[in-house]
Amino acid sequence: NAGVTQTPKFQVLKTGQSMTLQCAQDMNHEYMSWYRQDPGMGLRLIHYSVGAGITDQGEVPNGYNVSRSTTEDFPLRLLSAAPSQTSVYFCASRRLRGNQPQHFGDGTRLSIL
Amino acid sequence: DAKTTQPTSMDCAEGRAANLPCNHSTISGNEYVYWYRQIHSQGPQYIIHGLKNNETNEMASLIITEDRKSSTLILPHATLRDTAVYYCIVRAHSGNTPLVFGKGTRLSVIA
Numbered sequence: 001n002a003g004v005t006q007t008p009k010f011q012v013l014k015t016g017q018s019m020t021l022q023c024a025q026d027m028n029h030e031y032m033s034w035y036r037q038d039p040g041m042g043l044r045l046i047h048y049s050v051g052a053g054i055t056d057q058g059e060v061p062n063g064y065n066v067s068r069s070t071t072e073d074f075p076l077r078l079l080s081a082a083p084s085q086t087s088v089y090f091c092a093s094r095r096l097r098g099n100q101p102q103h104f105g106d107g108t109r110l111s112i113l
Numbered sequence: 114d115a116k117t118t119q120p121t122s123m124d125c126a127e128g129r130a131a132n133l134p135c136n137h138s139t140i141s142g143n144e145y146v147y148w149y150r151q152i153h154s155q156g157p158q159y160i161i162h163g164l165k166n167n168e169t170n171e172m173a174s175l176i177i178t179e180d181r182k183s184s185t186l187i188l189p190h191a192t193l194r195d196t197a198v199y200y201c202i203v204r205a206h207s208g209n210t211p212l213v214f215g216k217g218t219r220l221s222v223i224a
Binding site: 033 | 145147149154155156157158159162200209211212213214215216217
């Protein structure tokens with residue numbers, strides 16, 4: 001079982017560059033979300049989606065765009081990268097109904113110079 | 114803001130039970146208590162969750178007080194591989210509600 005797959009695992013960008021972080025899940029989960037984790041800190045929610053075509057903002061959405069065209073994929077876009085976006089990004093998914101646990105990917109480590 | 118309070122760090126001797134406390138005094142009737150852990154820089158891993166009854170699975174036990182204002186995660190025989198940051202999270206039953214992480218407890222299991 002692949003679970004939640006994030007690509008790439010590592011990326012270095014220059015300030016102002018754009019990039020898309022990919023997230024795919026093969027569990028047919030309706031709910032998907034993106035978090036960022038800065039050094040020594042907990043996870044902060046960026047955006048989430050409860051199904052294809054539906055997205056909503058989390059705690060720290062500025063500087064990030066998302067879309068959900070399929071159940072399986074939930075890409076995160078940085079339109080103009082800034083050094084403050086240097087972080088580890090985690091994607092997660094779960095069933096929407098009930099109290100199902102959330103499954104996390106292994107993360108994308110992003111450095112912006 | 115996270116709705117839970119946890120100690121910043123704890124130590125536990127290998128082979129002993131690790132008891133991680135969590136205060137959630139403002140929990141409402143439809144909110145569950147979830148525990149996740151994060152080993153080093155990996156993605157968080159689900160451990161266990163409960164509403165009001167004590168719960169046990171292959172990883173841990175969850176003890177929730179009768180008034181539901183606090184809970185304890187118990188790792189019965191801690192190993193070095195249990196060294197991680199443990200997050201206690203309360204979340205409503207509604208499917209749309211996201212998980213909100215606090216800073217968690219850093220558990221160090223010592224040989």
